[in-house]
Amino acid sequence: MKTLFSLVILGSIATTAWAQGVIREEILRKADGTLVQNATVQVCKSGPPCNQPVNIFSDINLNTGITNPITISPNDNGHYLFYATPGSYFIGIAGEINQDLSNVVLAHNPPTVVLVANTFPGPTIKEKIDAAIAALPASGGTILISPGTYTFATTIALADKNVHLTGSGEGFDNTAPLPLPPPAGTRLIWAGATGGTAIQATNTGKNQPAVTTRLSNFSLDNSTDHIAGVGIDIDGINHAFIEHVTINPTKALGFSTAGIRVGHAAQTVDVTLRDVLVANNDVGLLAEFVSAGILLDHARFDNSTHENVKVMGKGASSPVQSFHAYGSAFDGTSTTASSVSILNCVLCVFENDYFEHFAGTFAIDIPTPTQQGGQGVQAFSTVIQGSFFSGQVPQGGVSKPASALHMSNPNSELIVRGNYFTGISDGGVIVQNDLATNDLRGSVLIEDNKMDFANPREANKFNGVTARGNTSTTGQLAATARLSQRLASNGRTALTGGPNGNFNDPAMNGWGAGATISNISGFDQAARFTVNSGSGGITANPTVTLTFADGPWPNAPVCVASPGDGTGKPVVLTVTTSADHVTVTYQGTPVASQTYPIQLLCMGISLPQ
Numbered sequence: 001m002k003t004l005f006s007l008v009i010l011g012s013i014a015t016t017a018w019a020q021g022v023i024r025e026e027i028l029r030k031a032d033g034t035l036v037q038n039a040t041v042q043v044c045k046s047g048p049p050c051n052q053p054v055n056i057f058s059d060i061n062l063n064t065g066i067t068n069p070i071t072i073s074p075n076d077n078g079h080y081l082f083y084a085t086p087g088s089y090f091i092g093i094a095g096e097i098n099q100d101l102s103n104v105v106l107a108h109n110p111p112t113v114v115l116v117a118n119t120f121p122g123p124t125i126k127e128k129i130d131a132a133i134a135a136l137p138a139s140g141g142t143i144l145i146s147p148g149t150y151t152f153a154t155t156i157a158l159a160d161k162n163v164h165l166t167g168s169g170e171g172f173d174n175t176a177p178l179p180l181p182p183p184a185g186t187r188l189i190w191a192g193a194t195g196g197t198a199i200q201a202t203n204t205g206k207n208q209p210a211v212t213t214r215l216s217n218f219s220l221d222n223s224t225d226h227i228a229g230v231g232i233d234i235d236g237i238n239h240a241f242i243e244h245v246t247i248n249p250t251k252a253l254g255f256s257t258a259g260i261r262v263g264h265a266a267q268t269v270d271v272t273l274r275d276v277l278v279a280n281n282d283v284g285l286l287a288e289f290v291s292a293g294i295l296l297d298h299a300r301f302d303n304s305t306h307e308n309v310k311v312m313g314k315g316a317s318s319p320v321q322s323f324h325a326y327g328s329a330f331d332g333t334s335t336t337a338s339s340v341s342i343l344n345c346v347l348c349v350f351e352n353d354y355f356e357h358f359a360g361t362f363a364i365d366i367p368t369p370t371q372q373g374g375q376g377v378q379a380f381s382t383v384i385q386g387s388f389f390s391g392q393v394p395q396g397g398v399s400k401p402a403s404a405l406h407m408s409n410p411n412s413e414l415i416v417r418g419n420y421f422t423g424i425s426d427g428g429v430i431v432q433n434d435l436a437t438n439d440l441r442g443s444v445l446i447e448d449n450k451m452d453f454a455n456p457r458e459a460n461k462f463n464g465v466t467a468r469g470n471t472s473t474t475g476q477l478a479a480t481a482r483l484s485q486r487l488a489s490n491g492r493t494a495l496t497g498g499p500n501g502n503f504n505d506p507a508m509n510g511w512g513a514g515a516t517i518s519n520i521s522g523f524d525q526a527a528r529f530t531v532n533s534g535s536g537g538i539t540a541n542p543t544v545t546l547t548f549a550d551g552p553w554p555n556a557p558v559c560v561a562s563p564g565d566g567t568g569k570p571v572v573l574t575v576t577t578s579a580d581h582v583t584v585t586y587q588g589t590p591v592a593s594q595t596y597p598i599q600l601l602c603m604g605i606s607l608p609q
Contacts, residue, residue: 021057021059021060021061021062021083021084021085022083022084022085022086022106022107023060023081023082023083023106024043024081024082024083024084024091024104024106025079025080025081026079026080027077027078027079028072028078028079028080028093028097029078029097029347029349029383030096030097034565035077035078035564035565036072036078036095036096036097037072037073037074037078037096037565038072038073038074038095038096039071039072039093039094039095039096039097040069040070040071040072040093040094040095041069041070041072041080041091041092041093042068042069042070042091042092042093042094043056043068043069043070043082043084043089043090043091044089044090044091044092045089045090046089046090046102047090047092047100047102048090048092048100048102049092050090050092051090053068053069054068054084054089055068055084056068056070056082056083056084057082057083057084058081058082058083059083060083062083062084062085066082068082069092070082072095074567077565077597084106085106086106086107087105087106088103088104088105088106089104089106090102090103090104091104101292104292105238105239105269107212107238107239113136113137113139113140113141113142114141114142114144115132115135115136115141115142115143115144116132116143116144116146117129117131117132117143117144117145117146118145118146118148120132120135124150124151124152124153124154125145125150125151125152125156125188126152126153126154126155126156129143129145129156129165130156130157133158133161133163136161136163138161139161139162140161140162140163140164140211140212141161141162141163141164142163142164142165142166143163143164143165143166144166144167144168145165145166145167145168145186145188145218146168146186147167147168147185147186148186148187149187149189150186150187150188150189151189151190151191151223152188152189152190152191152192152198153190153191153192153193154192155192155196155197155198155199155200156188156198156199156200157200157202158199158200158201158202158213159200159201159202159203159204160202160203160204160211161211162211162212162213163201163213163214164213164214164215164216165199165213165214165215165216165218166214166215166216166217166218167185167186167188167216167217167218167219168185168186168217168218185217185218185219186217186218186219187218187219187221188218188219188220188221189220189221189222189223190220190221190222190223190227190228190231191223191224191227192227192228193227194227194228194229195228195229195256195257196227196228196229196230197228197229197230197231197233198220198228198230198231198232198255199215199220199231199232199233200230200232200233200235201213201215201232201233201234201235201237201240202233202235202236202237202266203235203236203237203238203266204236211236211237211238212237212238212239212240212241213234213237213239213240213241214240214241214242214243215232215241215242215243215245216241216242216243216244216245217243217244217245218245218246219245219246219247220232220245220246220247220248221247221248221254222248222253222254222255225253225254228255228256229255229256229257229258230255230257230258230259230260230261231247231248231254231255231258231259231260231278231281232245232247232259232260232261233260233261233264234260234261234262234263234268234271235262235263235264235265235266235268236263236265236266236267236268237268237269237271238268238269238270239269239270240262240268240270240271240272241271241272241274242260242271242272242273242274242276243272243273243274243275243276244274244275244276245276245277246276246277246278246279247259247260247276247277247278247279247281248278248279248280248281253280253305254279254280254281254282255281255282256281256282257282257283257286258281258282258283258284258285258286258310259278259279259281259283259284259285260273260276260278260284260285260286261285261286261288262285262286262287262288262290262294263287263288263289263290263314264286264288264289265289266289267289267290267291267318268289268290268291269290269291269292270292270293271287271290271293271294271295272294272295272297273285273294273295273296273297273299274295274297274298274299275297275298275299276299276300277299277300277302278299278300278301278302278308279300279301279302279303280302280303280304280305281304281305282304282305282306283304283305283306283307283308283309283310284301284302284304284307284308284309285301285308285309285310286310286312287309287310287311287312287313287320287323288312288313288314288320289313289314289318290320290321291320291321292321292322293320293321293322293323293324294320294322294323294324295324295325295326296309296323296324296325296326296328297326297327297328298326298327298328299325299328299329300328300329300331301328301329301330301331301339302329302331304337304339305337306336306337307337307338307339307340307341308330308331308339308340309325309330309339309340309341310340310341310343311323311340311341311342311343311344311345311348312341312343312344313343313344313345314344318344319344319345319346319380320344320345320346320348321346321347322345322346322347322348322349323342323345323347323348323349324348324349324351325349325350325351325353326351326352326353327351327352327353327525328353328354329353329354329355330353330354330355330356330363331354331355331356331390335358335359335360335361336360336361337361338357338361338362338363338364338365338406339355339356339357339361339362339363339364340355340363340364340365341365341367342364342365342366342382343367345380345382346380346381347380347381347382347383348381348382348383349382349383349384349385350364350382350383350384350385350387351383351385351386351387351599352386352387352525352599352600352601353387353388353601354387354388354390354601354603355387355388355389355390355404356390356391356392357389357391357392357401357404358391358392358393358401359391359393359399359400359401359402359425360399360401361401362401362403362404362405362406362432363389363404363405364382364384364404364405364406365405365406366382366405366406366407366408366409366412366414367406367408367409380412380413381412381413381414381415382412382413382414382415383415383417384405384414384415384416384417384419385415385416385417385418385419385562385599386417386418386419386560386561386562386599386600386601387419387420387560387601388419388420388422388558388560388601388603389404389419389420389421389422389423390422390423391404391421391422391423391424391425392423393423399425400423400424400425400428400453401423401424401425401428402424402425402428402429402432403424403428403429403430403431403432403460404421404424404430404431405430405431405432406431406432406434407431407432407433407444408433408434413443413444414431414443414444414445415444415445416430416431416444416445416446416447416449417445417446417447417448417449417562418447418448418449418560418561418562418563418573418599419449419450419560419562420449420450420452420558420560420601421449421450421451421452421453421456422451422452422453423452423453424451424453424456425453426453426454426455427454427455427456427457428453428456428457429456429457429458429459429460430446430449430451430456430457430458430459430470431444431446431458431459431460431465432459432460433459433460433461443465443466444459444465444466445465445466446458446459446465446466446467446468446470447466447467447468447469447470448468448469448470448562448563448572448573449469449470449471450470450471450472450473450560451470451471451472451473452472452473453472454472456470456472458470469572471572509542509543509544509545510538510539510540510541510542510543511531511533511534511538511542511544511590512533512534512535512536512537512538512590512592513534513535513536513537514534514535515531515532515533515534516531516532517529517530517531517532517544518530518532519597520546524548524549524602525601525602525603527546527599527600528564528597528598528599528600529544529546529597529598529600530564530566530595530596530597530598531544531586531590531595531596531598532593532594532595532596533568533590533591533592533593533594533595533596534592534593535592535593536592538589538590538591538592539589540588540589541585541586541587541588541589542585542586542590543583543584543585543586544583544584544586544598545581545582545583545584546581546582546583546584546600547580547581548580548581548582551580552579552580553579553580554579555579556577556578556579557577557579557582557602557603558577558602558603559575559577559582559600559601559602559603560575560600560601560602561573561574561575561584561598561599561600561601562598562599563596563597563598563599564597564598564599565597566594566595566596566597567594567595568590568591568594568595568596569588569591570596571586571587571588572587572588573585573586573587573598574587575600577602582600582602584598584600
């Protein structure tokens with residue numbers, strides 16, 4: 001959700017002059033992860049069913065009305081956008097997918113009233129923050145913490161107000177090996193009771209029904225290994241944003257329950273984690289009672305004692321509604337627990353991500369209720385595409401993992417498309433099914449993946465499994481190589497594609513006269529772009545070459561490409577790389593004047609010395 005406003009400075013306090021409208025923007029996907037091509041989106045005062053359609057607009061000033069319901073056609077690529085006055089609405093989606101979204105709150109971001117916590121009285125930063133929050137108006141504002149190291153022993157509580165708690169400087173490099181040295185910028189250190197919570201954002205409904213919390217630009221650590229239970233606890237908040245935050249980068253043992261916990265006691269709506277590093281905790285992210293979704297955008301979870309991420313839900317009747325990880329890394333996980341566990345999730349999507357796991361564990365585990373102490377498991381649909389899976393051998397060990405993914409919920413749907421699997425033992429599988437019977441009442445699709453291990457198999461049991469287009473690339477990646485990421489925020493420039501992104505020359509690329517590349521988005525590690533084929537002169541197996549805008553990698557990266565949903569036929573894509581560019585080959589002959597979206601994932605190789 002985005003809100004535009006103007007800022008007026010008055011002395012040491014900033015107030016805002018609000019624009020009228022609030023934006024609602026979404027990209028709709030079907031259960032298999034593909035983009036919705038045909039649907040309508042209706043916005044109403046309440047529902048379901050729709051009660052009193054409301055006026056919606058194309059501009060923030062609410063001057064230009066648009067038709068309600070909105071029609072999504074193939075050219076929209078699943079995207080819709082509108083502005084409306086702040087409030088709570090019902091949104092009904094019908095067509096290729098059917099969804100009823102009640103109580104969708106369109107609210108302005110926290111008003112930018114800025115107070116500096118360090119200027120308020122108090123023996124520790126906790127009391128100073130408390131005093132600053134008390135001084136904010138009922139509508140909330142921003143609390144700024146100056147650079148420095150601050151130790152506190154009582155929970156920093158952000159309750160019932162729209163609060164943006166921000167430090168100074170990101171304070172970390174999330175591409176560096178762990179443990180990290182003490183970061184610069186704003187550093188918060190918990191020294192309170194064992195099992196306590198360092199920062200907690202809650203909403204009791206005391207002041208307003210919808211509360212937005214934003215945390216940014218600081219690091220959070222323990223004074224002693226394992227002393228605190230939860231690093232950041234988000235509970236009952238309508239919109240939560242955690243950006244440029246590091247949790248426990250310096251201690252061997254971090255928070256004993258979770259680095260970040262969401263929705264433990266009350267329903268939490270719409271959570272975004274962007275450019276965060278969560279390291280060395282028992283669980284990196286624990287997601288419980290969450291509706292309207294969790295987005296991980298270039299997040300890194302490392303060296304968790306148990307799971308890096310656990311999508312748990314709150315009992316069988318309250319699954320996490322949606323979970324989407326994009327360009328994120330789940331690495332250095334436990335030798336005894338899987339990197340990601342999915343217990344209760346309606347739709348979980350992993351796109352252009354990186355995973356590590358060890359023998360006896362899985363990169364992603366979709367277990368049975370019995371395997372989770374009888375807790376109801378409702379993992380309805382899981383989509384994994386364009387990602388890199390690297391099996392690891394622990395220090396002093398010899399065994400590689402026998403499989404990357406574990407699927408033992410008979411009712412789940414699983415789609416595994418366009419990924420790269422390496423580090424699996426010879427004869428291993430992509431998906432391990434441990435059901436006593438082979439009967440998967442859901443469905444499993446495994447297609448267009450690359451497997452870099454000998455005698456690969458897609459699955460150990462094939463009832464209910466469709467496998468197609470998967471290829472073996474044994475020997476392309478040295479077993480002793482380790483994958484590294486380009487995740488640092490100062491390295492996130494878009495890819496560049498030839499002169500002005502123009503691919504007109506059929507002799508070089510074969511896409512035909514007048515062909516172009518458009519919609520380049522993302523970064524050197526994870527990107528999307530669309531090739532628009534020309535009007536004639538198209539040849540078989542055309543190529544697209546992209547240059548890494550951040551400069552050459554130390555070694556040629558490993559890249560995987562997967563086709564998206566366009567007007568042209570998706571086929572197998574092959575990739576070759578050098579240190580400074582990547583070339584994608586379309587294995588077939590494109591049709592003239594069609595669109596061919598492509599998703600690209602690249603991971604760097606750190607070769608042994």
